[in-house]
Amino acid sequence: MTELALADGFRFEDLYNRDGLLRLDALFLESLDEPLRADMEAARKAPGALEPKAEAALVLALAPKLESFLARLFGIEAEADALSGRHTALAPVYRCKRLFVQRRAARAVKPEEAAALDGAAVEAALGAHMPVPVEEEAFSEAVLGWLGDEANGGEALEAAARYAAWALHHPEGRARHGRGVLFRQPGRIDPFRLIDTEVRTEHGTPALELPEARLRRREGFALTDDGMDLKAALDQAHYCIFCHNQGKDSCARGLRDRKTGAFANTVFGVELAGCPLEEKISEMQLLKAEGFALGALATVCIDNPLCAATGHRICNDCMKSCIYQKQDPVDIPQVETRALKDVLELPWGFEIYSLMTRWNPLNFARPLPLPETGRQVLVVGLGPAGFSLAHHLMNDGHRVVAVDGLKIEPLAPALSGVDEAGARHPFRPVRDMAELREDLAERVMAGFGGVAEYGITVRWDKNFLKIVRLLLERRAAFTMVGGVRFGGTLGLDEAFEWGFDHVAVAAGAGRPTHVPMPNALAPGVRMASDFLMALQLTGAARTDSIANLQIRLPVVVVGGGLTAIDTATESLAYYPVQVEKFLTRYEVLDGGVAWTEEEAEVAGEFLAHARAIRAERARAAAAGEAPRIRELLRAWGGVTIAYRRRLIDAPSYTLNHEEVAKALEEGIRFAECLSPLAVEVDG
Ligand code: SF4
Structure with a gap:
């Protein structure tokens, strides 16, 4: 089955226009027995009137029907049954x-x-x-x-x-x-010891590290975390006690203080407000546990249609608010991401997920896009806020023009439906997700996704960004223009003069923290966010890139937020790539380069380190083992995070300690209670 043959005479184009979706919706309604059909119609008439428990019951009753309907529509009944069978x-x-x-x-x-x-x-x-x-x-x-x-x-x-x-x-x-699920028990939580570190002192500086046995080897910039497989994710789904039954699904709605009724706080004062989208997590996990893979994803998509941009390694507010507060919480982001991946891996999986973002009968408030309103909205910024807003605006019937300061690389028109000049073209269905996938280490930054593109490291599979982009770009109501600086290329007054009815600025509000200290702009000192952005934008980590992004070891990253964590891991991963590239070029150029004294010093260091890495690779290959690059990097000073307070006070720890743990697994050190006073420059 390589050609898409939709059931009931539907054409692929029908899935992208409102008339087609209306017909599809009518067919689904017809397929339902009473009283389910009447219940669904009533829910649509007054979606706000449904009590959460009644809504959950209706979603759970409809999801298996939707699963069968979609499997039949796409002609994948056998594959969907096989997937369900793997669950059961x-x-x-x-x-x-x-x-x-x-x-x-x-x-x-x-x-x-x-x-x-x-x-x-x-x-x-x-x-x-x-x-x-x-x-x-x-x-x-x-x-x-x-x-x-x-x-x-x-x-x-x-x-x-x-x-x-x-x-x-x-x-x-x-x-x-220990690698299985049957004999693994949830651990007790000690909020002050969420990461089992030990203190080691080097060069007179004590720092927190993970024990050697917990360290992991990372090479380059391939995806570092594949996430849970089906068995492990289902273990989490079965661990869930499906609190929607009691109306106490705190993961979705927040954990309340019994006395005051207000949101509870963690011991670190972080409010436990649950999923910001109030995703129907409990219902999703029940469906997943019961083997309804498509139904589970459709349930996620009710409140979180762009779930490709959430989940594992992205957000964890839900998990923090899980009813299990004294033992490991349910790893909801892993289950959510698995729910998406399982559908994407089906034949036409991308098209099925894509359809769920435009037509989702489990979403009683907005099952399909509203008729065109004739209004146009300019969305400034194509990061997570901008692309999410664009999606919802289109489903509300508006046209969207989205601009971003970064240049956006075009995709093949046969895939995206748009050519470089912005003209629309017919596009073809994607049968196999593999054709969209790129190796992160070789991937060219496409410019779409804002902070999700240049601020997030290879801990997250950025192929999900391409998926989100296609969800938007294929829609006729969407136009995207890169390389436009709002306030420069285009101003607010101009936007209204051009006929936009609304302008939504989703360009990020955060400012990087500047550490006021002498010589803060000396060579070798960089803003962490600049480093991450330069690494992504220049593609310096790719072997074929000639970008010059120079770092030397040891690296000290000042700060305790997630940007510091990402900067630490990426600089440690980038250093060997950098020096090995340098050595290769040096050999190609035959060393015939005239250097200043300072350049010669740096070059000598890079060449020595690169040769040591090369020798280690040769030794390891002969011994049939993984090269011990981490040990070399450490001997050259490695990467240390210096934070002015304790680890447990750091925002990265209080908000998302898993990211800190993952960084320490790569050999990062965390030095507590250190504040930079000045940068001392040589000479
Ligand atoms: S994830 Fe936690 S809070 Fe949510 S339904 Fe399951 S057990 Fe309850």
């Missing part, structure tokens, strides 16, 4: 975890007793009842069977309980099963 095939693992591992085994064998168990003996005892070594799925099936026949399964259950306790508590058991 894993269900015994989560059931066994809840009913047996957590409720029975963990209680029957005390942690101290389990830590003293002999792994070989425990495994041999279990081996008398089922095949070993233990596979999680097989263990779960066997245990659930024995639980259903306790009269005959008692001895086997006892052996399984001892094995489970060993896997949970014994270091060897944890080493064997």
